[in-house]
Amino acid sequence: MGGLEVGTINFRRLEEEFFLTLDEPENIVLPMPATDLLQAENMMHLIDTYGPLIQTKERQVAAAFFASWFAGVCGAIQDTLYRGDEAMLDLSLSNLSVRLYADERYPLFSFKINELRVIEIPTVDRETWCKRSIETFYRNNVTPLIEMLSSLGQMSVLPLWGQIVNLLHAQMDAEMAKAQDEKSRKNIDYHYKLLSRGVDAGVFGLRRNPFDREIKFIEHPANPDRKIPVKTVCCLAYRLEANFGYCYVCPRVKEGDRALMRANDNC
Secondary structure (H helix, E strand, O other): OOOOOHHHOOHHHHHHHHOEEOOOOOOEEEEEEHHHHHOHHHHHHHHHHHHHHOOOOOHHHHHHHHHHHHHHHHHHHHHHHHOOOOEEEOOOHHHEEEEEEEOOOOEEEEEEEOOOOEEEOOOOOHHHHHHHHHHHHHHHHHHHHHHHHHHHHOOOOHHHHHHHHHHHHHHHHHHHHHOOOHHHHHHHHHHHHHHHOOOOHHHHOOOOOOOOOOOOEEEOOOOOOOEEEOOOOOOOHHHOOOOOOOOOOOOOOOHHHHHHHHHOOOO
16 A cells, blocks of 8 residues: 555545445445446446346436436545545546445445555656546546447446536536635546546547537526526436436536526526
């Protein structure tokens, strides 16, 4: 571990915000090494097990929901950069195990860290190192996972990438709101732009970096003086058998319908 202090890592926060854990959850439905998900039969088993638990028979919906869970792992990488940490946990697929488990109400995912491998972030030429690490993480882990989900769901990769973009945008906004000074805000902005504009689209297997998106802002449902971002893609919850409908920040919702949702306090 290079002599770095593992004790400085807030594992409770990693679990609560990014679904990363060192422990086994109770009521496990399906455990699987994360690398196994790059094999079609294993990913199909996971998606086909998960789908009925969220009341859908559509693999596209289950695939999108799983992508939104895995976005937490991507969020943990960004969090390390935002905070200017001296080290980064190894969150590659080879060091993670996926746990699908059931609580009292919903099926949940957690990502168990197999070994506490800590990678020191150099102080010299830190920016180059961070960019290279982001590229390696996405090229070797996230992109093949998204492409496998796309293949099994018979869907475009873009709605799947969008689930990760949605979470990372929300994370960035939340971190900006909590930032105590201009230096912190600039650091957050810089490291998001390092991902969205500094990484070549080929790393994601695309012609355009999926994180390089212009965000639309709309009126806050409870405070007309505030603006909140619209999601970049739909989460597909409207296709669940429970018929949740569209959420207020869904890009599929027209502005007139949003006004009705605000008027009816249905946001």
